[in-house]
Amino acid sequence: KAGVTQTPRYLIKTRGQQVTLSCSPISGHRSVSWYQQTPGQGLQFLFEYFSETQRNKGNFPGRFSGRQFSNSRSEMNVSTLELGDSALYLCASSGTRDTQYFGPGTRLTVL
Amino acid sequence: GQQLNQSPQSMFIQEGEDVSMNCTSSSIFNTWLWYKQDPGEGPVLLIALYKAGELTSNGRLTAQFGITRKDSFLNISASIPSDVGIYFCAGLRYTGNQFYFGTGTSLTVIP
Numbered sequence: 001k002a003g004v005t006q007t008p009r010y011l012i013k014t015r016g017q018q019v020t021l022s023c024s025p026i027s028g029h030r031s032v033s034w035y036q037q038t039p040g041q042g043l044q045f046l047f048e049y050f051s052e053t054q055r056n057k058g059n060f061p062g063r064f065s066g067r068q069f070s071n072s073r074s075e076m077n078v079s080t081l082e083l084g085d086s087a088l089y090l091c092a093s094s095g096t097r098d099t100q101y102f103g104p105g106t107r108l109t110v111l
Numbered sequence: 112g113q114q115l116n117q118s119p120q121s122m123f124i125q126e127g128e129d130v131s132m133n134c135t136s137s138s139i140f141n142t143w144l145w146y147k148q149d150p151g152e153g154p155v156l157l158i159a160l161y162k163a164g165e166l167t168s169n170g171r172l173t174a175q176f177g178i179t180r181k182d183s184f185l186n187i188s189a190s191i192p193s194d195v196g197i198y199f200c201a202g203l204r205y206t207g208n209q210f211y212f213g214t215g216t217s218l219t220v221i222p
Contacts, residue, residue: 004153033210042114043199043212056209090153098142098161098203100210102153 002027004093004103012109018079021106025072025093031055032074033100034066037088049074078108086110117200117213125221130187132216134200142203143183144210145174147196154199158185190220 005024013019025032033056034046045058049068068074072093078085086109092100116135124130134143142161146154158169160176160183167174171188183200200213 006153042214045209048209056207088151099144099156099159100201101156102146104153105151107151 004091004101006089006091006103006106008106009104010107010109012111013081014111015081015083017081018077019081019108021076021078021089021091021108023074023076023091023093023103025074025091026095026101029093029095029101030072031094032068032072033092033094034074034076035090035092036060037090037105038086043090046076081110083110115200115202115211115213117216119216120214121217121219123219123221124190126190126192128190130190130194130218131184132198133182133184134202134213135182136202136211137181138202138204139180140202140211141180141205143174143176144201144203145172145183145185146199146201148199148215149196157198187218190218192220192222194218195220 007022031050033048036044046060047054047066048056052068063079066076088105088107090105091103094100144159145157147157148154158167158174163176163180164178165176173186175184197215197217199215201210203210
């Protein structure tokens with residue numbers, strides 16, 4: 001089975017721009033979660049989608065949004081980028097509620 | 112978001128030595144997961160634990176689900192250079208259905 005894939009792997013944007021990141025979960029997995037990882041804050045939960053519905057949400061501002069499609073692929077959008085949004089964004093998929101498998105991440109740099 | 116207390120924060124060991132790290136929480140968890148992350152990559156699942164007291168091995172790695180459900184331990188025996196990386200624990204509580212992550216243990220193996 002192919003693992004979780006994320007595109008793009010690297011992204012450079014400037015302040016004020018917006019960005020969309022994509023995640024394809026493991027085949028058959030219906031749950032997709034997004035995390036932000038920074039050296040200072042560690043892994044921070046953004047949100048989780050299951051069957052196209054947001055099931056859980058972390059404490060991030062409304063500039064961070066996501067969606068999930070009928071094929072379970074998910075996208076995450078960040079609008080009005082700030083310097084502090086520079087991070088590794090990780091997507092994780094779950095087939096059962098008890099295990100998560102991570103993708104390689106998208107490294108976002110905001111200049 | 113809430114993070115688990117993981118220790119030690121970093122370890123420098125000689126090749127061939129055994130390694131121990133742990134994760135603790137004030138809350139009870141239903142599942143414990145252990146991941147390894149290489150620089151710039153996503154975390155890779157090493158071991159999953161689903162039952163209090165459970166002891167599970169994966170090659171030279173052994174992990175245990177604490178009997179109180181509030182902690183978990185990971186041991187690596189006979190360390191080798193490719194063990195270098197950051198190890199994370201993750202706990203899942205059915206209430207809220209959200210994973211919480213440890214702050215990570217950075218492992219350096221000196222040949």
